[in-house]
Amino acid sequence: MAARLIGLVAVIWCLASAPAGAAVLYVGDSLGVGTAPPLRDQLGGVRLDVDAKVSRSSGVGLDVLRSRIGPQHEIVIFDLGTNDDPASPASLAADLAAAREATAGRCLIVATLNRPPLNGVSINGLNRVVVEFAARTPGVQVVDWHAAAAQPDLFVDGVHVGPDAYALRAKLFADAIAACASSGSAAPGSPAAPSAPAAADEPLRPPQAVAGRPAQPDPALRPRPRKRDPLRAPAVQVARAVGVGADFG
Numbered sequence: 001m002a003a004r005l006i007g008l009v010a011v012i013w014c015l016a017s018a019p020a021g022a023a024v025l026y027v028g029d030s031l032g033v034g035t036a037p038p039l040r041d042q043l044g045g046v047r048l049d050v051d052a053k054v055s056r057s058s059g060v061g062l063d064v065l066r067s068r069i070g071p072q073h074e075i076v077i078f079d080l081g082t083n084d085d086p087a088s089p090a091s092l093a094a095d096l097a098a099a100r101e102a103t104a105g106r107c108l109i110v111a112t113l114n115r116p117p118l119n120g121v122s123i124n125g126l127n128r129v130v131v132e133f134a135a136r137t138p139g140v141q142v143v144d145w146h147a148a149a150a151q152p153d154l155f156v157d158g159v160h161v162g163p164d165a166y167a168l169r170a171k172l173f174a175d176a177i178a179a180c181a182s183s184g185s186a187a188p189g190s191p192a193a194p195s196a197p198a199a200a201d202e203p204l205r206p207p208q209a210v211a212g213r214p215a216q217p218d219p220a221l222r223p224r225p226r227k228r229d230p231l232r233a234p235a236v237q238v239a240r241a242v243g244v245g246a247d248f249g
Contacts, residue, residue, distance in 0.1 A: 023047035028079035082249035107180030112146035
């Protein structure tokens with residue numbers, strides 16, 4: 001708790017010492033819609049500019065990022081990928097690289113993903129892209145939502161969660177923002193050589209334990225409780241009604 005408070009103080013100090021109006025930019029999908037309000041509360045006086053929309057893909061989000069980013073944005077959250085095609089992880093890889101280019105020297109925060117398989121293809125390939133991108137790219141922090149949410153009772157429909165879990169998700173992003181501030185934004189140095197891509201259907205490595213909880217199997221492979229999410233359930237129903245099978249978040 002003390003470490004987290006120190007981290008948030010670092011965020012406030014970092015942004016307060018930056019040019020007037022310094023802020024965090026958050027570009028996301030429906031998970032961002034649910035995460036942004038508790039994140040804003042957890043950041044206290046730090047300004048959070050949010051552009052999040054249901055069913056947004058990383059490609060669409062990249063265009064939003066390019067149009068919204070300004071000199072006041074010291075830290076950028078690119079919380080996308082859930083709505084991307086898991087059979088085409090190279091597309092997400094290209095969008096992440098382009099997001100890094102668009103954010104220049106700013107600290108960039110990305111997140112691993114959770115969702116059921118689409119057409120029999122799991123989320124593992126997309127998650128591998130996120131993990132490898134963060135590992136080889138200076139100035140990038142990764143929120144391991146895949147590991148943190150490895151509990152089936154957190155989910156409403158396999159993707160969206162309830163208020164308590166959104167608060168947990170917001171805390172993970174607040175911690176990543178604090179890490180950005182304490183590291184002085186983008187760290188100097190050259191990126192490590194990229195590792196060879198793994199096969200798309202190779203299982204993702206077991207997630208790390210988060211917040212004292214043991215790692216658990218991929219939640220996409222386990223049954224979900226049938227509950228209704230007051231925030232996102234209508235959007236999910238509309239997507240299913242019109243047959244938008246790839247749109248989950």
